[in-house]
Amino acid sequence: MSPLHALLNRASLACCGLVLALTLRAEAPATQAPANTPPAELKPTALVLLWHHQAQFAGYYMALERGFYRREGLDVTLRRGGPDVRPADELARGRTEFCVAMLASALERRANGRPLVLLSQIVNRSNFSLVAWKRPPSEPSTTIKELSDLDGHPVSIWEADLRLPYLACFDVQKIEPDILPQYYALSLFFHHGVDACAVMRYNEYHRLIQHGVHPDDIVIFNLWEHGVTLPEDGLYTLERTWQEQPEKCAAFVKASLEGWRYARAHPEETLDVVMRYVEQDNLPTNRPHMRWMLGEILDSIFPAENSPWSLGKLSPQAFAETLKLIKRHSSLPIEPTFEEFTTPEARHVAP
Template structure:
């Protein structure tokens, strides 16, 4: 299967920008840029605007954990026109946050990037439907209208369809979904894609009780793909291993605090979030769900940020099968555990 046109366009644009903009400084998206004081300067490029999805970094900055490591960290918001891999590859940022599948695709395009830590241990993607739609499980998707944002976000669903022998072109109507939940709420979609920490909460906030909803969890179905990870420019990393380790150590300390004190973490996030487009209540709900992805039930919180080889393998295999990448990913070059090991000392 070929990559969606939007995915190919994104990669092509990224490659061109890397060649033309090597000396540019990072461009922020919507939201406030946050920074601290210290000796070693590090720029972190987020994949989206300031929200609880990235709470650990804001907590580390607010509490001085980066400063304690001798670092001056600037957190640069992302946005719809920001490609974290591009920003890190061209030197506008030193470290970035994005989903693993996206990182693999950009690595295959030749960008000198390597993963250094896996912050989210589970996928946050689910399919949500009203029970009245009669979708108790994946097999019931046959004949239904199922939504997804597409553009690289659909691969877990394609793996789900494949597992249950559903042809998305014949057995169901696979439709492009907007970035709001309006189509689902208005009854245009039988099932809609949602992140547990965002869109699913939007549905609940609209007054639909959980008891009236059915949820298909990609993790439980065995088709979950790893999401938010930390990656660096290989050239920068070769010269700044100690700096990267210090950054990671402080970041994971911030994530530990965020998981254990979610109310406090949200208070910190709200200082950088756009108050006109979100609320503390929504961010708190997001934080509670994000914590479940960063430190799932039974997970040793002392291993925050570890890269699970099996989860990485599953992500890479799905990425290969459905055209995110054209060649099998080489774990030996896609990620390194060296920085994580240094940070743990």
């Protein structure tokens, strides 16, 4: 081969290499994580949510969307919950490493021999509420103004894990409503079959408004304002997982909390992502409802000034109060201690 041919071949190869490099760069998906490059080896893991996809879980969506989990070395799969999925049971059976669960439910399972541990208390302000008709169908001549006015009136409340807060509230208020079972629809209340019903402030209350119930016709009683301050959603794992992989657990919590902070700072972008999840699952909801839910859930996660809780932490007082309420309405074979049930990073230390 002549020197001229060799020179031309080298130039041709260099040009092809440049074209290939530019092509690969153009096709490579841009990372959504801020600045930091994710580790080459990601550890696979999964989080089971407490319910169907909705803004209640926006922080986890954003931690995944923005690459916060990957930045911490985690390849996270989010799995929906729902009436057919019990997250704490999925965790106990080894089908996931992390789950979202209510504090009271997790405590009961721990007391019954399932070694759940709290990694982070996400929702500290309760969202359990009661909604009542101001003019109750059972006695239209009367008016419901105070929670005590529901004494003797037909009231529907949820069953199983969601029943405890309402029974505790009735105890605190020293009232005895005529309790009826409530399932996943609000039709009994909507059609005036009961005088009051259980709602989550971030969800069913707003759904009633969207379905035509006028706010002036009802009154809402937030349980946290009537003596029942049960923390709700927390991040859990098995005790064995935390003992064997503490760095992985810490990384998961760090990225999750960063996702919640991002959701708070970028609500409209977060709603875009939330709506993508709900539309993929064909869930019957809408953006205004998800906006309401996001606002309410953020208010129950991030403490206002002088609030008695801190982000991601559970206080010994809230733990003790929850345990007390559980014991009042069910028997516990074992009584977990605060230190057994929580990781050091999940404990609120009073200043």
